[in-house]
Every structure is written in C-alpha cells, then in structure tokens.
Amino acid sequence: MATAKNRAIDLIRSDEVRTRHLARLRIEDERIVLILRFLSGLTTAEVAAGFLIETATMQQRIVRAKQRILKTGIPFGRPAPAELGDRLPGVLRVLYLIFTQGINATAGPAHTRVDLQHEAIRLARLLVGYLPEQTEARGLLALLLLTRARETARVTPDGQPVPLAEQDRSLWDSRLIAEGIGLVDVAAGEPGAGAFTIQAAIAALHADAARFVDTDWKQILLLYRVLSGLDPSPVVALNTAIVLGRVSGPEAAMSALDQLADDTKLLRYRPFHIARAITLDELGRTAEAEDAYAAGLECPGNDAESEYITARITELRR
Known part of the structure; x- marks a missing residue:
C-alpha cells in the first residue's frame, strides 16, 4: 500500500510538472x-x-x-541571468522564422526577401556577441550564414527560383561558407549542441560538396534522423523523406512522403507538394505529378515560385 501510494504521488507530481511545462x-x-x-x-x-x-x-x-x-500580467523586459536559459530557445526560434521568411517568402512577388535575411543575421550576431557561451546561438548563426551563402545562386537574374541541383556553386559566397563552417565545427562538438547546430552541420555538408552529385547524402540522412529526435516536426519529416530518396531512390522517397500525406500542416505547405511532384515525375507518374504541382499552387507562396510551378506543369503536359 505504501509503495502504491508513493507511486501515485510520483505520478501526480510528474503530471503537474508536465502541465507546467x-x-x-x-x-x-x-x-x-x-x-x-x-x-x-x-x-x-x-x-x-x-x-x-x-x-x-x-x-x-x-x-x-x-x-x-x-x-x-506576463512582463516584457530584459530577463534576469537565471531566466536566460528558458528565454533563449524562443529568441532563437524567432530569428530562425524571420530568416526562413526571408529565404523563401510566403507572399509577394519575389522569391526571397534579402532585408529579412540580413536582419536575422544581424540579430544573430548580436546574440552571439552577448552570449558567446551559448552553443545553439552559434549553431543558429552558422546555419543562417551557410544558407545565406547560396542566395545569389538560388534565383535567376529575373528572380525565378533555382533548385539546389541546378545551382551554379561558383556563385556561392565562400567567405560566408568559411565563417559558417568554422562556427559549426566548434559548436557540433559541444554538449549544448541542438537542433540548430545539427541543421548547420547539414548545411555545411551541402557547402562541402563541389557538385550536387558529390553530396554526402548518407551522412545528411543520418543527421536528419538525429534531428528528428530533437525536433519531430512535419518539416523535418519532409526533409528526411526527400534525403531518403537521394540515398535509396524515388520509390523509398515516395513511400515516406505517402506516410506524411495525412498531416494537415504539410497539406498547406507548398514544398511538400513540390517534393511529391518531383518524386512522382521521377517515377514516371506524370499525371499525378501534375496534380501535386497544382496542389502546391493552392498553398501560400510567392509569385516567382508560383510561376516556376506553372512552368513545370506546362513541361509535364508536353
């Protein structure tokens, strides 16, 4: 009876902790x-x-x-030193989301918004300057720099998006790549390395490849599986499925994408439908690929990307 009572108390306490969390x-x-x-x-x-x-x-x-x-009456203001650990993840996520909107705009005529990219990087640099001991802050900065390094190659002169496989890597910014890799090489070996540092390590592997065919997809897949344990989000699951296709072929990618098809969040996420369309096209399922592209057009996205998708549909119909 005493053991059962103590177990019940432990469960109640754990439920209270979980509720507060x-x-x-x-x-x-x-x-x-x-x-x-x-x-x-x-x-x-x-x-x-x-x-x-x-x-x-x-x-x-x-x-x-x-x-x-x-x-x-939740206060807004500078956190006390003891609160920094609890506040930092939220701040990092804000900067990441600002940058993400800058790298792939979900509205407007342009595919990217360089102003948001620059602002997110500026704030990330400030954060690292204030908190140089925080591994994830440096990991996030590395991720932003390595992604920003590809900006010039990510769009054509007239603003159309360019897939990673087709990018001219000579246009990538070697200075930003060197800085980003330097940051992630240190952060990845520290105890505080988390989701942003792992994403930076993935970006570093892309940067290391002289050509798309030289990409170490097996290592990237391994990192995505580690990332899935830290951030089991729909977007991470989608990226894992895409990379799985590079390692094991389009059939494996299609199977993984089909398992995500009931996720309501991904159904309104344009990259999910684009990934399905590309994979279906690789499998020779042209009509289904066209439908997937059309579904992507119904999701939030910028005009340049919509024009790119429309062009892909036109190509499939030829």
Whole structure:
C-alpha cells in the first residue's frame, strides 16, 4: 500500500510538472507569435505560414495571446541571468522564422526577401556577441550564414527560383561558407549542441560538396534522423523523406512522403507538394505529378515560385 501510494504521488507530481511545462511552451509560442507579428513586422498570413496553420487560426491565436498576457500580467523586459536559459530557445526560434521568411517568402512577388535575411543575421550576431557561451546561438548563426551563402545562386537574374541541383556553386559566397563552417565545427562538438547546430552541420555538408552529385547524402540522412529526435516536426519529416530518396531512390522517397500525406500542416505547405511532384515525375507518374504541382499552387507562396510551378506543369503536359 505504501509503495502504491508513493507511486501515485510520483505520478501526480510528474503530471503537474508536465502541465507546467506545457503551459510554459504555450506561453513561449504566444510570445514568439507576438514578436513576429508586432516587432518583426511580418503579416498575420506570413506568421501563420511559418507555423503551417491557416491565417484565421493564427489571428485567433494572436487575439488569445494578447488577452492572456493582459490577464496574467506576463512582463516584457530584459530577463534576469537565471531566466536566460528558458528565454533563449524562443529568441532563437524567432530569428530562425524571420530568416526562413526571408529565404523563401510566403507572399509577394519575389522569391526571397534579402532585408529579412540580413536582419536575422544581424540579430544573430548580436546574440552571439552577448552570449558567446551559448552553443545553439552559434549553431543558429552558422546555419543562417551557410544558407545565406547560396542566395545569389538560388534565383535567376529575373528572380525565378533555382533548385539546389541546378545551382551554379561558383556563385556561392565562400567567405560566408568559411565563417559558417568554422562556427559549426566548434559548436557540433559541444554538449549544448541542438537542433540548430545539427541543421548547420547539414548545411555545411551541402557547402562541402563541389557538385550536387558529390553530396554526402548518407551522412545528411543520418543527421536528419538525429534531428528528428530533437525536433519531430512535419518539416523535418519532409526533409528526411526527400534525403531518403537521394540515398535509396524515388520509390523509398515516395513511400515516406505517402506516410506524411495525412498531416494537415504539410497539406498547406507548398514544398511538400513540390517534393511529391518531383518524386512522382521521377517515377514516371506524370499525371499525378501534375496534380501535386497544382496542389502546391493552392498553398501560400510567392509569385516567382508560383510561376516556376506553372512552368513545370506546362513541361509535364508536353
């Protein structure tokens, strides 16, 4: 009886801890949403796209977040030193989402927004300067630099997107690549390395490959599987499926993508449909590939990318 009682107390305590943890995560998400909307200047639709939800749902979340903060009196201000560890993940995520919107805009005429890329990198540099001991801050900065290094090759002179396999790697910024690899080489060996550092390591492997065919896809797949354990998000699952296709062929990729087809968040995520279309085309399933591209056009995205998708549909119909 005593053992059962003690076990019950432990379970109650663990449930209380889990509830408090979930509450903190909810508050952190609400802070992130408000920062992106009101400090970063992103529209509600752009914030919603970053979270892979409908704009109306995000609008409701923003309203609830403001009401919760007013009701509970959650303070905004500089955190005390003891609070930095709890606040840092949210700040890193904000910078990452700003940069992501800059690297692949979910609205507007242009495929990329260089202003957002520069601002995210500027803020990441400031953060690393203030907190040089924080591994994930350096890992995030490395990721942003290595991704930014490919910017010139990611779009044509008239602004059309260029897939990674077709990019002219001589246009990649060697200075940013060297800085990014230097950061990630150190961060990856530290105990605090997390999801952003692993993503930076993946970006470094892409940067190391002189040609697309030289990419170490097996190592990248291994890193994505590690990343899945730290960040089991739909986007990570999608990227893992894509890389699996590079290692094991389009059939394996298609099987993995089919397993993700019921994820409501991915169904409104344009890269998911593009990945399916490319894989279906590789398998010779042209009509299905066309349908997948068409589904992608229904998702949030920029005009340049929409033109690219429309061109791919036209090619499939020839």
